[in-house]
Amino acid sequence: MNCTHPMTGKGADGMSHKTRNEVIHSFQVNFFAMSLLNAFPWDSLDREIMTTTTSDIIMEILQMTCLHPICLKNPPSLKYRRRFLTELIKRHEMLAAEPLDVLYEALGEVMCAQEEDVCYKTYLLPTGDAVSLAENVAVISQGTTGLVTWEAALYLSEWALENTHLFKNKTVLELGSGIGLTGIVVCRSSSLTKYIFSDCHQTVLQRLKENISNCLTNCDSNSASVCVEELDWENVSDEQLQRIQADTIIAADVVYDPDIIACLVRLLSSLLNGKVHEQHPDVYIASTVRNPQTYDCFKKELEMAGLRHVVMKDSVAHVFPYNQASSIEMIKIYV
Numbered sequence: 001m002n003c004t005h006p007m008t009g010k011g012a013d014g015m016s017h018k019t020r021n022e023v024i025h026s027f028q029v030n031f032f033a034m035s036l037l038n039a040f041p042w043d044s045l046d047r048e049i050m051t052t053t054t055s056d057i058i059m060e061i062l063q064m065t066c067l068h069p070i071c072l073k074n075p076p077s078l079k080y081r082r083r084f085l086t087e088l089i090k091r092h093e094m095l096a097a098e099p100l101d102v103l104y105e106a107l108g109e110v111m112c113a114q115e116e117d118v119c120y121k122t123y124l125l126p127t128g129d130a131v132s133l134a135e136n137v138a139v140i141s142q143g144t145t146g147l148v149t150w151e152a153a154l155y156l157s158e159w160a161l162e163n164t165h166l167f168k169n170k171t172v173l174e175l176g177s178g179i180g181l182t183g184i185v186v187c188r189s190s191s192l193t194k195y196i197f198s199d200c201h202q203t204v205l206q207r208l209k210e211n212i213s214n215c216l217t218n219c220d221s222n223s224a225s226v227c228v229e230e231l232d233w234e235n236v237s238d239e240q241l242q243r244i245q246a247d248t249i250i251a252a253d254v255v256y257d258p259d260i261i262a263c264l265v266r267l268l269s270s271l272l273n274g275k276v277h278e279q280h281p282d283v284y285i286a287s288t289v290r291n292p293q294t295y296d297c298f299k300k301e302l303e304m305a306g307l308r309h310v311v312m313k314d315s316v317a318h319v320f321p322y323n324q325a326s327s328i329e330m331i332k333i334y335v
Contacts, residue, residue, distance in 0.1 A: 018044045024060050031065040032122035032130070034076045035321045037087055045091060055100055058092045066106050074120035074132035081110045121149060123181065123320050126161065129188065133179050133211050149181045153252040154320045155328045156286040157185040162316055164190040166248065166282070173246035173281075174198060175231070175267070176254040180211040186250075187216055192224045196244060198231035205230060233263040241270055249283045255298045256290065265301040272307065272335050283333040284312070288326055295329075302333060309333045 018026070023044045030040050048057050065071060066081060075081065085107040092100060115137070122132040135149060160167070160182065167190035174183050177197040187195050197212065199205050209228055216226060229244070249271055254264060272280050289295045302309055309331040 020048060020057060023048060024057065024064055027061045028064040028068070029124055030321050031084060032070060032076065032124065033321045034080050034119070034121050037083060039321060042087070042091065046094070049091065049095060053095065053097075055092055055095055055097045058088060058100060058103065061088065062100075062103060062106065067102075070122055070130055070132065074122055074134075076121065077119035077137050078110050078113050078115045079137075080119070082107070085110065123154075123157075123185075125185070125188065126319060131181065131184055131188070131215055133181060133184075133215070134207060135179055149179060150253040150288065151322045151326050152286040152288045152328055153178065153182045154322045155316065155330070156250060156252040156284075157182045158316045158319050159284075159286070159314070159330065160186045160250075161189055161319060162314075167192045169193050170247040171245065172196065172248045172250065173229075173244055173271075175233075175249065175251035175264075177208055177228075178204060178253075180208045180215070182250065182252055184212065184215045187224055187226060190224075194225040194227070196227055196229055196246065198229040200230060200232045233260065233267045236267060236270075238270070238274070241274055246271070246281050247279075249281050250285070252286045253288055254285065255287045255295055258294050258297055261294070261298050261301050265298070265305050265307070268302075268333060269305045269307060272333070280335055284330060285333065286328060286330040288328050307333055307335065 018041060023041055026041050027045075029035075045057065045061075049055075066085060071081075076084075085103070089103055089107065092103060117137055118134050119137050120132050121135050122130050124130055133149065167186055170192050171194040172183075172186065172192055173196045174186075175198055177183055177199050180197060183195055183197045186192065197208055199208060205228060212226060212228065229240075231240070249268075255261065268283060272283060287295060287298075299309065312330045312332055
């Protein structure tokens with residue numbers, strides 16, 4: 001399935017004219033998620049500038065992005081803020097207006113600062129709440145890709161927001177939690193009994209615990225028990241699986257390496273067939289299909305293990321900005 005997003009992507013500017021508030025909101029959502037700059041509605045901003053011939057909207061965008069309390073506490077990377085402010089200044093200079101000192105001061109501040117390895121991406125929920133996650137600036141660092149949020153996790157989070165009833169009073173196990181977006185969104189939006197985050201890389205587990213602490217501590221909507229499990233798919237014990245006893249199992253972007261498919265399927269088979277209660281757990285996996293051969297291999301391994309699957313084709317409201325050209329498929333796996 002191809003995910004299309006009304007508030008993001010180059011196609012966004014081809015829509016009928018956005019309102020002023022929609023333009024500002026789109027800038028804010030994309031800025032905090034560190035979307036590619038070409039995903040911003042720059043054409044809509046240009047039209048607004050030309051129509052009003054004032055710099056008011058530039059100032060409002062600045063207030064809702066670089067000068068917003070979220071940015072002051074949990075900022076996107078310095079490099080990203082530099083590029084964003086440079087582009088915003090370029091648009092402002094199209095006006096024959098007085099320079100905005102605050103705009104140049106903001107750029108000067110980030111030009112002088114030193115980049116760190118960790119930045120923050122913030123995702124705005126429909127309720128208006130913000131989920132700010134510490135991520136690594138580099139996609140691959142310390143031998144893992146688990147220190148950044150991937151697209152299928154964003155899709156799975158959107159799906160979870162629309163299907164909160166599936167998690168009500170359930171114990172949920174997430175495989176390959178990474179830095180925690182999906183689980184944090186589920187915990188913030190659903191009335192579940194227990195949520196078990198899991199991963200195997202020590203650095204990822206540490207970052208995951210920090211993000212959980214920052215996003216779920218003192219959260220009114222979170223009454224569920226939350227824990228983090230070190231779960232090595234190749235060496236997981238029957239005792240550990242018996243202790244987990246999940247009603248629902250979810251995962252995002254775990255089908256990316258042919259070398260781990262066999263142990264992932266073995267784990268799924270153990271989870272589906274090893275539950276003490278009569279009812280088998282529900283298993284949902286969202287994947288960005290980057291390599292069709294790898295994904296087909298995963299489905300064949302499922303079949304060989306006696307596991308069936310169905311592709312879930314429910315439409316999902318787009319809440320978070322990510323690549324609209326991505327091919328993301330979600331399946332339910334069952335015995």
